[in-house]
Amino acid sequence: MNFDFLRRSPASVARERLQVLLTHERNFRGRPDLTAVLRDEILAVIAKHVRMEPDGVQVKIDRSDRVTLLQIDVEILTPSSVELVAR
Amino acid sequence: MGKIVVVTSGKGGVGKTTSTAALGAALATLGQNVVVVDFDVGLRNLDLVMGAERRVVYDLINVVQNVAKLPQALIRDKRIDTLSLLPASQTHDKDALTEKGVARAIAELRRKFDWVICDSPAGIERGATLAMRHADIAIVVANPEVSSVRDSDRIIGLLDAKTLKAEKGERVEKHLLVTRYDVARAVRGEMMTIEDVLEILSIPLLGVIPESLEVLHASNIGSPVTFSNASSAPARAYMDAAKRLQGETVAMTIPSDKKGLLDRLFGRRAA
Numbered sequence: 369m370n371f372d373f374l375r376r377s378p379a380s381v382a383r384e385r386l387q388v389l390l391t392h393e394r395n396f397r398g399r400p401d402l403t404a405v406l407r408d409e410i411l412a413v414i415a416k417h418v419r420m421e422p423d424g425v426q427v428k429i430d431r432s433d434r435v436t437l438l439q440i441d442v443e444i445l446t447p448s449s450v451e452l453v454a455r
Numbered sequence: 456m457g458k459i460v461v462v463t464s465g466k467g468g469v470g471k472t473t474s475t476a477a478l479g480a481a482l483a484t485l486g487q488n489v490v491v492v493d494f495d496v497g498l499r500n501l502d503l504v505m506g507a508e509r510r511v512v513y514d515l516i517n518v519v520q521n522v523a524k525l526p527q528a529l530i531r532d533k534r535i536d537t538l539s540l541l542p543a544s545q546t547h548d549k550d551a552l553t554e555k556g557v558a559r560a561i562a563e564l565r566r567k568f569d570w571v572i573c574d575s576p577a578g579i580e581r582g583a584t585l586a587m588r589h590a591d592i593a594i595v596v597a598n599p600e601v602s603s604v605r606d607s608d609r610i611i612g613l614l615d616a617k618t619l620k621a622e623k624g625e626r627v628e629k630h631l632l633v634t635r636y637d638v639a640r641a642v643r644g645e646m647m648t649i650e651d652v653l654e655i656l657s658i659p660l661l662g663v664i665p666e667s668l669e670v671l672h673a674s675n676i677g678s679p680v681t682f683s684n685a686s687s688a689p690a691r692a693y694m695d696a697a698k699r700l701q702g703e704t705v706a707m708t709i710p711s712d713k714k715g716l717l718d719r720l721f722g723r724r725a726a
Contacts, residue, residue, distance in 0.1 A: 377643075377644025377645070378644065378645055379641065379644045379645060379646055379647045379648065379651065380644065380651075382600075382601050382647050382651075383647055383651045383654075383655065385601065386601055386604055386605060386655050387655060389605065390605065390608050390655060393605075393608070393609070394608070394612070397612045
């Protein structure tokens with residue numbers, strides 16, 4: 369059995385959680401909300417070619433200490449509504 | 456010309472008002488001419504902690520709005536005459552503080568006092584940013600606890616962005632004051648240590664105030680802990696912090712209240 373968790377004190381768990389969180393928060397400090405910017409720009413690009421609802425793009429960022437996962441969902445109403453916008 | 460100090464934290468309830476009163480009283484005891492200013496408009500409490508709640512006639516808003524002159528609003532401490540209080544308003548809200556009016560009041564206070572210590576409201580909204588606006592020195596108050604440390608980090612970011620000094624390309628001198636520290640719990644790994652907090656926030660340490668019953672006792676009777684029991688652990692810790700603020704080198708120790716067996720058994724306070 370792994371008794372590792374017994375060796376980690378609550379204080380060291382607190383310290384590590386804060387270090388991960390604050391490293392991320394400091395990167396984005398003073399910048400506009402990244403998910404909002406991405407959502408608006410992606411929507412603008414796709415809407416040039418496909419008819420879109422204004423809330424058709426969902427952007428989510430999931431972080432852990434090793435990787436950051438950027439998840440983008442683009443919702444298009446029905447297949448029949450997909451038409452290329454004439455250029 | 457005096458120095459403008461803001462006592463700030465982001466999170467509420469970590470000890471900003473207690474620390475403002477105690478550091479102000481400590482600096483006054485050291486012979487400095489000090490004013491403590493309550494920026495928590497609408498939720499004033501510094502008057503209560505200082506024991507001056509029944510002497511408030513005019514307040515910061517009255518001064519900012521030119522309804523009263525600064526000397527009319529200042530309340531001289533009854534225990535030591537080098538300490539004054541400028542209370543906040545209880546009836547107005549933060550929008551009554553105009554940037555221009557605050558600048559004028561701060562300039563006048565700077566001429567009159569060696570130290571102008573501003574007690575910031577909690578949060579990161581306008582009240583907090585106005586309180587830090589003119590600061591030369593910031594004292595960031597934090598408890599060794601995750602939410603407090605995170606909010607302190609946020610406030611440090613604001614100090615580097617939203618203050619007049621930052622806008623002029625200068626730096627606000629930042630100091631960390633850790634309050635409610637429990638050495639025994641830190642040793643047992645139940646509480647982050649001072650080193651943990653310093654490693655995360657990386658600003659210089661001004662002092663460590665140990666968790667103590669004396670702090671509640673002091674606010675109960677309306678006296679800065681520096682006055683109510685000058686030999687108590689938190690009072691000594693605040694006095695050391697005040698000396699460091701003045702530029703003295705004081706060894707960083709965490710004072711403790713040594714109790715006798717009878718005191719432990721009966722939970723009595725030293726007289």
